[in-house]
Amino acid sequence: CAHPSAKPESAVSPYACQRRTTLDNHNKIFTDALEVLAENLELCGNQGPSLAFRRAASMLKSLPAALRRLEETQHLPCLGEHSRAIIEVQHEPRPSLSVSTHISSHLSCSAPAEALINTLSHRFLFYEDISKPVSRTEASALKIIVEEAVICVNPSATVSITGGFRRGKEFGHDVDFIIKTPEAGQEDVILPAVIKRFKSQNILLYSDLQESTFDLRKLPTHCFEAMDHFSKCFLIIKLKREQETDARAGKDWRAVRVDLVAPPLERFTYALLGWTGSTLFLRDLRRFARLERGKLLDNHALYDKATNTFLPAKTEEDIFAHLGLEYIEPWQRNA
Ligand code: TTP
Ligand code: MN
Ligand code: MN
Ligand code: MN
Numbered sequence: 001c002a003h004p005s006a007k008p009e010s011a012v013s014p015y016a017c018q019r020r021t022t023l024d025n026h027n028k029i030f031t032d033a034l035e036v037l038a039e040n041l042e043l044c045g046n047q048g049p050s051l052a053f054r055r056a057a058s059m060l061k062s063l064p065a066a067l068r069r070l071e072e073t074q075h076l077p078c079l080g081e082h083s084r085a086i087i088e089v090q091h092e093p094r095p096s097l098s099v100s101t102h103i104s105s106h107l108s109c110s111a112p113a114e115a116l117i118n119t120l121s122h123r124f125l126f127y128e129d130i131s132k133p134v135s136r137t138e139a140s141a142l143k144i145i146v147e148e149a150v151i152c153v154n155p156s157a158t159v160s161i162t163g164g165f166r167r168g169k170e171f172g173h174d175v176d177f178i179i180k181t182p183e184a185g186q187e188d189v190i191l192p193a194v195i196k197r198f199k200s201q202n203i204l205l206y207s208d209l210q211e212s213t214f215d216l217r218k219l220p221t222h223c224f225e226a227m228d229h230f231s232k233c234f235l236i237i238k239l240k241r242e243q244e245t246d247a248r249a250g251k252d253w254r255a256v257r258v259d260l261v262a263p264p265l266e267r268f269t270y271a272l273l274g275w276t277g278s279t280l281f282l283r284d285l286r287r288f289a290r291l292e293r294g295k296l297l298d299n300h301a302l303y304d305k306a307t308n309t310f311l312p313a314k315t316e317e318d319i320f321a322h323l324g325l326e327y328i329e330p331w332q333r334n335a
Contacts, residue, residue: 012059014077015292016284016335017325019062023168023334026066030087031057037086049082056083058280058335067091126205126236126255133171134256138239142175142258145203145237146194150179153193157181162275163259168331174257178275180268187262188212191233194260198237205255206236214264219301219310224286228299230271232261267300269313274299281335285323293323 013019025031034057041050059078060067070088073079079087139161147159160166163176181187191209198204214229235258263271274282289297295311296303302311302322313319320327 012062012076014059015288016058016062016281017288017328019059019335020328020332021058021062021281021335022332025061027060027063029090030067031060033086033090034060034083052080053083054280056080061335129255130236130257132254133173134175136165136170137242138256139165139172139175142237142239142256143177145239146177146258146260149194149197150190152197154181154186154190156183157186157190160272162272163277166276166330167278167334169334174259176259176275177261178268178272179260179262180265181262182265184264187231187264190262191231191260195233195235198235203238204235205238208234214267214300216264219303221296221303221305221308224290224296224298225300228261228263228271228274230261230263230267230299232259234259263299269316269319270297270301271299273316273319276330276333278333278335281333284335288325289323295323297323
């Protein structure tokens, strides 16, 4: 029988870590609508419904082709009643009235952006700049700046790009770097030294240094931790423009958000995996580890509850193998 719907559905996993999600999104009209909605809900403090829409969008991003008929969603996971309604509305040929406002009106939006505004206020001066996406070219230029500073402080340290740019994205809201230091203890001193160097170069606009609170003896064995304890800093850096694109403003630089993390060497692989994201991919990887494999994964370690042991990993492949998962490349983690 040749009818496509009679074919046994090739099962899509409800876990993002069992799907390959590249940036080649064939269902953008649906995922955009779902993500706008998720974002609005998040700002209103409705984390639960927001996550449900994010999961739905993420699942659709992994599909090899565009949805053509609503019935095709029947065998797909992660789609609740509301997500199906969004897909249905987006399917209709009439000019899509704002689906998000339609749905949002059903959900209360109390005490909204106050916390957000507070967070942003100390960066207000650079708000216009940092709200503009960072390009891959700018990320590469920053890598040279960060690398130069890191090597100047510690010639044996190395810098790798992580976050969205490691997943192959062309644009990001910031640039994330992970620093590898081969000598124990170096991870605690490298970031303050790098910040000092940026200051002396007059390219540091803002810095928030979080010193390491990592303690090897206190690795969690009961639940994984959402936040990691590594030495890290959130920076705003002046990046020289290639060309004077904004001559009227007379400003030959733009402000860019940069995140640096420096884990201890033996924690590097777990930290790299965690910081590569995407956030939703990692969320599902941890959930899968716990629910399907009885293991706890976070940015510090992978712990097996059955044997009460920490599982070693030299590479990201090792971590996927411990979890009995096919390896998913960084550019396939855009869940
Ligand atoms: P982000 O930089 O927030 O996101 P992104 O790089 O995927 O996307 P964008 O282009 O918008 O910047 O975070 C990158 C990853 O780092 C994300 O999976 C969460 C993780 N992370 C940690 O694990 N610990 C931390 O303390 C922080 C700040 C981020
Ligand atoms: Mn394709
Ligand atoms: Mn990022
Ligand atoms: Mn970041």
